[in-house]
Amino acid sequence: MDLDLRKLRYFSAVAEHRHFGRAAQALFIAQPVLSRQIRAFEQELGCALFVRSTRSVELTPAGRQLHEEARRIATVVDTALGRVREAARGEQRLVVAFSPGLHVSEAIRAFTARHPEVAIDVLPMRWWERDTPLRDGRAQVGYLRCPFDEAGLRTVPIGEETKLACLPATHPLAGRESLVLADLDGERMLDARTHHMSSLEVKFELIASGQGVSLVPKSVAASYSRPDLVYLPVTDLPPVPNRLAAPQDEATGLVADFLDLATEVLRQA
Amino acid sequence: MDLDLRKLRYFSAVAEHRHFGRAAQALFIAQPVLSRQIRAFEQELGCALFVRSTRSVELTPAGRQLHEEARRIATVVDTALGRVREAARGEQRLVVAFSPGLHVSEAIRAFTARHPEVAIDVLPMRWWERDTPLRDGRAQVGYLRCPFDEAGLRTVPIGEETKLACLPATHPLAGRESLVLADLDGERMLDARTHHMSSLEVKFELIASGQGVSLVPKSVAASYSRPDLVYLPVTDLPPVPNRLAAPQDEATGLVADFLDLATEVLRQA
DNA sequence: CGCGTTGATACCGTGCGGGCATGGATCTGG
DNA sequence: CCAGATCCATGCCCGCACGGTATCAACGCG
Structure with missing residues (x-):
């Protein structure tokens, strides 16, 4: 986090223009300033970003990488500022997170019908995430697969489902x-946060390419059928329950309302 | 992007300690500095972040929002720096993007067998994305659904598939x-980048909750079957081809090797 | 009502970001 | 082959913003 966004902007300008003079012009600063700032930036990072001659400016591998990351950082920062100003204007927003395979559409429909003034965001969680989006404030309500840490959360049971082995x-x-758990002894289980597995799709790609196996909830298996994967029941694996959860300190009536409507929708189904 | 990360760090410290003096202590700066920086920060943003009295410091709604965003920004920035240093050390990485429903596991297995020293990242694209990850450098190879802008890209056909209507x-x-396209006249098509649709899951949630319909490729329909959605063939809709693509200026032998191996794998299948 | 606590204000010094002038290297045209 | 143009780097100067110390003002508590 010890990064100077001004220097990053300067870097991006040079990376795009591949020319110090024109980049400086675009930034409305003098060219020598830019040279010095870039050099200082390279020293802070501990690696060269450009290979310069008087006739050409090219990116090093680290520079190319930083150029991509700069774009990502810019979008994250800009959306963040937008959200803050939105919140400052008093606009309300409710983010509903859900574990893969769990469905929230009915509850959202009921909620928007009652609160049309509230913007709803739906946040699909990663398969290895549990309660973290509720903890760090990314979401106010979550449809979560157990087990997760329920301390400080208000939770409601929403059924249970079996898990299948994916091979x-x-x-x-x-x-x-069918299998028993012992059959999977010695297999590489892709269950912890191994690699940089960002999504279920990636996990299934890894399984299909023979790099491991996994246990997945039935609803997920039903949604991701592929010819190069098979799902087998595991007879000695108890079903896992699912729960609707929200932070206890979310005193806003919106969250309470959502929980009420969601449980009512579930009772009807 | 006109944000001062130092001020953001200061803000986070105050938000977590709910106390200017102790936050200043944690930041190894004097307390008056912190007071002034926070006040300046609030002026830059144009909104109050704290409600302060001499006995308590509380967050405003905008402050709460910024507190969450600050966490997100911090993780993005930190992983960005890590990746840059990794690139500076000369570690090689190949990012393979794929449109939803397209499978890349065989090619990756063949590639890692030949180049075990290269780290492979698999990037699942959003359903509305086409060639953008290749353009902005997020990926070097892409399994893409047509149509996309092929200018400057080297592409190889990898089959075609029909699209189904999702209702x-x-x-x-x-x-x-079955349907014909005319049947869908007057329906709200969730095809452009409407809303803030971040993922297919969200799109399906919206369709299930009655906010629109969509046309989805057959492989995607096969992977995301749900009881509250139906897929119908559209008789007058031609099948869309898929293509393997890479930027033409990716002169690194890695990309060329990947394309060769991938086409070979496809020929065998 | 006096005292401790805590955030805000006043004032000052220093370092960093910015400007201008210029140097040194490389390419180009005659 | 040399003169000029181009372009990044360096040297030097200035102003302002950041950080520090001293102090004030408001609030709570015994």
């Missing part, structure tokens, strides 16, 4: 009708 | 066997 279709066990 | 199960047309 590549070429796996020796793929022909079986 | 909520409660829709009047849901009982039909």
